[in-house]
Amino acid sequence: MAGLYIHVPFCRKKCPYCDFYSVGYREELAEEYAKAVIRNIHYYNEEYDTVYFGGGTPILMARHILQILAECEIKSGAEITVECNPLEMDEETLKILHECGVNRLSVGVQSANDCELKALGRSHTFEQARLAILMADSIGFSDISADLMIAVPNQTAETLKRSVKSLAELPITHVSAYLLKIEPNTVFGKNPPENLPSEDETAELYLSAVSLLENAGFKQYEISNFAKAKFQSRHNLKYWRREEYLGIGAAAHSFYKGRRFAVKRDIREFISSEHQLEIVTDENPNELEERIMLGLRLCEGIPETLWRKVENFLPLIPKNYYKIENGRLSLTPNGFLVSNEIIATLLSHLEGKNAARNE
């Protein structure tokens, strides 16, 4: 069954590192946007077992989320996630979300260190994030994920350790721990922050985050994702397991009915179109290539039928970067750090081999 991703391209304020699509929040615009989302939901007329509101800052549209979910055909027991900015998590809003069936929150905590939060241009303090999560817990949210950013300016092994410890004391079930990447079309891209950790320091920070989180009971299941038992994000797993998902909204991406397509990063166009315009990025994706590329992001790795096809090129990968267990090949945390290089190495040879066969 397909997952549904709904992009909410509104923020109160743009973070300097973020290059996802968003515009300033305006009530009327959000209203129009929600209507367009609903039109598309009717248009695709699909049943979903996961729903994910990503952004942007989806919680800004809590009331619309209520309307949208009411129009959706959702399988019982579905996972329904909303991304939240701690500053927007007031009691009333959280209650609305809880009542309309949202059962998972993903909170942009990023760090437990206020200096780091400031360096990242975030407006909240850790204490505000902590209280927001406690409130969500008290309202009845039992599946809360927190974002943790690694390789932030001024971050040290010590501050990272404290961040993980502080997160672990909260009633959360899941952590998304990802490396800060300086994207070209962002404030940071134009004016890079000082005191960014070096490549080697970044690698060490990542490795220590992995082991700290594991020790705190969050088991790694994907390059950047860690969860307590049974709390892996079912929606996100669809991306890596190459299952279907439909994306609705400006800048939303889909893998649906065998094709990959995206919608333009243009909120006006989305609002004014009867149905969103699908821009096909891949009409007929190469399954083998995608399964290797996506599967190797997961700790479960790829099955034997897949890795046998690139087996001959494994000697090009250092032995401590991967392991083969129970027939499946997967990368170790050290391997995850250089996964782009590993995947490119395996796939470029795969291509060469196929090309040679064709001649």
Added chain:
Amino acid sequence: MDYLSKIRNFCIIAHIDHGKSTLADRILEQTETVALRDMEEQLLDNMDIERERGITIKARAVRLKYKADDGEDYIFNLIDTPGHVDFNYEVSRSLVACEGAILIVDASQGIEAQTLANTYLAVENDLEVVPVVNKIDLPSAQPQVVKEEIENVIGIEAMDAPEISAKMGTNIHAVMEEIVKKIPAPKGDTEKPLKALIFDSYYDSYKGVIVYVRVKEGCIKAGDKIRMMASNAEFTTVEVGYMGATELVPCSELRAGEVGYIAASIKSIGDTKVGDTVTSATNPAAEPLAGYREVNPMVFSGIYPADGAKYPDLRDALEKLQLNDASLSFEPESSVALGFGFRCGFLGLLHMDVVQERIEREYDLDIITTAPSVVYKIELTDGEVKMIDNPFNFPDTTLIKQAYEPMVNAHVYAPSDYVGGIMELCQNRRGVFKDMKYIDQTRVDLHYELPLNEIVYDFFDALKSRTRGYASYDYEMMGFAPSKLVKLDIMLNGEVIDALSFIVHADRAYDRARKMAEKLKEHIPRQLFEIPIQACIGGKIIARETIKALRKDVLAKCYGGDITRKKKLLEKQKEGKKRMRRFGTVEVPQEAFMAVLKLDDE
């Protein structure tokens, strides 16, 4: 033989940028040889590269008609000569085809190395040298000082030399009259067996090789059977004629004293060697003209296509270039590192540069060239003597009794302020100081003996940077001298990368090794494995660097299932890998080869 008195055969000698081509253009205008609509700047220099660099690569010739002040019509044969040391022999053959030379000296810069070398060559060949002071329109012009310099340094009368501006067209007429009055008419006997000197040739796809000759004795006309005295090849003449400014003009015959061309359905330019004598096959001359010699390449380098699939295209390009350039030699060679390519021989560095540039520009091929090498002479312990132009073939050190390297006599001309820097440079390049002469109060002629392999690399660049561009230099080969040579190998992850091996003097090996290793480290990206870079001589490591293993590549959050972006990144990465050369687990980007092979010493 009255026609002889109305012929003037001459060339123009000048340093780069002193105005040779501009004066040639003005002379062409004065003789109305070229209708103005046909005028293109620098008519004699045909190739793009020549125009851009302001140099003449191969000799060209043109026949002009001039009505002199004495009322008589004269035939001028202007033979344009290459102005670079790489083409020294070709210059000397062009000079031998003339009775006189116009020496152009820049009124603000004075005599330069090339001018001097070529003027000496002209004097040695008994040419009448007619000095001309050019660029008098420049504010910094000092014609009187330059004239004194010409008299002092070259020892020819210069006080009456025309002061001209070729650019402005000032006083060109005086030059024309000097040619008539000062340059002797040619001599020759049309009754004697044919002797014609080949001074240039090129391949024409319709007529075959067009041979430019100066007839010294006898006559030649269409239908004559001819023989090249050095190669012994025989042909039947199809057409003779002379060189108009824009096209070949056939005529009935070429007589002693005249300059013209021969077409004889000749297929290979290798049969028409510059300096060779064309004679009659039926009534041959007893002796060829003096001065012919085989031109041997002095500098060698491997040329490889950046894209291995373009190997046939590269061969095609070299073959076509060779049609017009008998001094370019090449043979197939293969390298583990670079795949299939060619070992090419050149007259010198400029020649190499020009060939490489033409391959890239005219044939649109990306190429990788290995470090230039000279020819070394190796005496083995078993008495055998080998000539080695490729590091691949350098024998094991234990088998070498004595190695020899080619030496040159080099003259550097520069303002005396820079003597210190030049001496330091020459010493760094293992030069032996011979002599220093003052050309005038401010300029010196420094004479050094230098190993050729020290100057093939980047000597001129280093010289220019130390003298702010004021120095010029010139060299001539002086044979082999014993030397301590070693072969330096570069290993990546324990594997020798053959394309990076080179032959070097033992005293310089450590320095070069260290720089190579550093450059490689700089240009090879971090990879999954740590990569040791080692430079070694016969298995002994003399320099080492390590490229640390890659620790982290981009690990972005994959937002909302945006796989496309990741795939694009992956495609880019895969594309990048295709441009790399793989050695075991090591991938080396092409830029690393280029950077290392273009390594400069400063």
